[in-house]
Amino acid sequence: MLEEFIHETRIAYFSMEIALHNNIPTYSGGLGVLAGDTIRSAADLELPMVAVTLVSRAGYFRQELDAECGQIEHPDSWQPDTVASSLQAKIAVNIEGRLVWVSGWLYILEGHMNGRQPVILLDTDVDENHDDDRQITHYLYGGDEAYRLKQEIVLGMGGMRMLQALGFKVRQYHMNEGHSALLAIELLRRYAYPKEDLRSGESAYDIPQIRELCNFTTHTPVDAGHDRFAYDLVGRILSEEFDRATLKRLAGEDRLNMTRLALNLSEYVNGVAKRHAEVSRKMFPGYRVHAVTNGVHPFTWTARSFIDLYNKHLPGWCHQPEILIRAECCISDEAIWEAHCQAKSILIEKVKALCHISLDPQIPIFGFARRMTAYKRPDLLFSDLERLKNIARQRPFQVVLAGKAHPRDLDGKHLIRTIHQHIQELAGDIPMAFVPDYDMEIARTMVAGVDLWLNTPLRPMEASGTSGMKAAFNGVPNLSVLDGWWVEGCIEGITGWAVGDDTESSNGDDAKSLYDKLEQTILPLYYDDRSRWIAVMKGAISKNASFFNSHRMMRRYATEAYIR
The missing domain is CATH 3.40.50.2000 (Glycogen Phosphorylase B;)
Structure with a gap:
């Protein structure tokens, strides 16, 4: 052998x-x-x-x-x-x-x-x-x-x-x-x-x-x-x-x-x-x-529904992911949305099985999953619970989180407990689930099934980050801090959205920026202009997935x- x-x-x-x-x-x-x-x-x-x-x-x-x-x-x-x-x-x-x-x-x-x-x-x-x-x-x-x-x-x-x-x-x-x-x-x-x-x-x-x-x-x-x-x-x-x-x-x-x-x-x-x-x-x-x-491996991180879609409309994409640049013109909005709905239903089923929480397929799901450690700021979303509740009352959303803390990272373990306290405080206003024992299979389901991928590290501590690249292969836009790969991948309103600007001094303003983007841009677009939302999904595929892949790397x- x-x-x-x-x-x-x-x-x-x-x-x-x-x-x-x-x-x-x-x-x-x-x-x-x-x-x-x-x-x-x-x-x-x-x-x-x-x-x-x-x-x-x-x-x-x-x-x-x-x-x-x-x-x-x-x-x-x-x-x-x-x-x-x-x-x-x-x-x-x-x-x-x-x-x-x-x-x-x-x-x-x-x-x-x-x-x-x-x-x-x-x-x-x-x-x-x-x-x-x-x-x-x-x-x-x-x-x-x-x-x-x-x-x-x-x-x-x-x-x-x-x-x-x-x-x-x-x-x-x-x-x-x-x-x-x-x-x-x-x-x-x-x-x-x-x-x-x-x-x-x-x-x-x-x-x-x-x-x-x-x-x-x-x-x-x-x-x-x-x-x-x-x-x-x-x-x-x-x-x-x-x-x-x-x-x-x-x-x-x-x-x-x-x-x-x-x-x-x-x-x-x-x-x-x-x-x-x-x-x-x-x-x-x-x-x-x-x-x-x-970059990320195309076949590994693409949901079955999107694999079938790309195979039909963009044959050869798996060996030459740059072909995905044609997704905007070669795949219909209806086909993109149907593939996404299939991936979303699989995530909802997994959350129900592992967390005993029922999510609504008609309401957008935000995803956050990575190592639980302080510089990743998994708690940034929860900086102002009252404002978060107010945003959700106007336009509902759901959140799915996952991640492990290193056994010796006491601060990371504390963050997990804190996040669960916030989940309990927000119960009744925002459906949330923390999926335990994060692994490749859970990651694959999450990056394909959510509607929006969050990433909120302290600048400049994110060397690259790849979870958002995985989301892009499944037509999921990013809402992320301008650090690591997202400095290159973000085209505002085309592939996703930025949290704050790209200077270290803005770290302290990120929570306000995050809430503003959700309240004033992202949720209105999702609820009020489905065709424009799907255009951003296509932008994530054609402009991010076509480039940020491990074949190119x-x-x-x-x-x-x-x-x-």
Whole structure:
């Protein structure tokens, strides 16, 4: 089975999390879903890649809400042997003075157009290992700083060794965020000059060659979000011999900064939206940061009713999503609305089944779903409950929300409880539902079934965001803060609407802007001018979905990063 993938040179794509399938819990949120869409598009476009990630046997977590609407985390364990094949290779990395053996599983991601891409799931749960070491690859983003460093050793260094042991020929390495940057240590070893050939003052390593091999995508516009490890911790855990002086020069004198290491050893570096690239250049002056705006996988995130509609009127759209630009002229208003009503009814059924709340198909539904954390501002909609009630009394609307808080994010957990308090306070005025245990399947249903997609982060903290792109494939307009991808995607009144302007100073005025848009523009349009509303739906498809897709993203990576 492996033989079909090792005969040609491939791009090795490293990511701490990859959303392979809804029922395989090797992802926690946007980073993993983006990685999954990357591999799915690579399969459709037949780009030769191999993905490397951790098996995450215990997953992220299943979310339950208790009687007080507090989040309870349950294990989300899975067995890789049910969907993947055991690889006949083991490699070792040295952690805390012990050899830690790493085995692997081969998962073959099959695209809907018959493409296939290999995904290597690294696993330390093998008989040869100490009990503690067997759990290194169990918990996605679990444990303390030491646990995270061990995982990043396995991912970066172990992943490199596994690819070599399996016989993969690698053209280039693509680091999706800094978690895998320790693969640089492996490259430094491979491209070290013999000591006897060095003249005084010369570098011991072929840094230009290493840089030619590496690409790095950064996703985090907040300095505190980049992994840093104290060198004392690195020295204790990473017991293999390494050149500390060179590592400090490349990754920072005070602490090992994984982002800095990746930046210094990558010839091609990119942010995930034009605005994010600008922010990254300011964060890391002196580095050339390109902009490749994220996209979403067309087939995965499009509802069945819209797939059938596009297949009928715009054949080939799934391989060439740019064809969707013709949606405005080639698909009737009636057909668009009927496809939307089918998707909306599926959402209403799911909310009834999971939340025991009945929503009205004749009333617009607003959707908000993402990781529950402070900078995403899931509570912005509830800033003025009395005004929200007054708006709803004039023109009714409904709201569906979903999202998990990281187990250690106490503020995020508090937000979930606060949102439920607001839902109770608004009962009788605004029907609302919080769908528990947010996952890919719930996301797919929500982005297709709501009438309007909300996104309200603090600027400039949204690197890209992709949920609104998914909504666009289903003709759902966005009402979003001008940050991340929406700076590029928003054409006011054509593809959706903006909350506030695009300056950081307007963050404090966003609630008023949100209410004004709902009361004065969006709800009147929905109720009073259905044809104009459908025109905005078509604008979202033709101008957003046609561009903000992972096929376009991967073609950009192929021509600008991989082929050089």
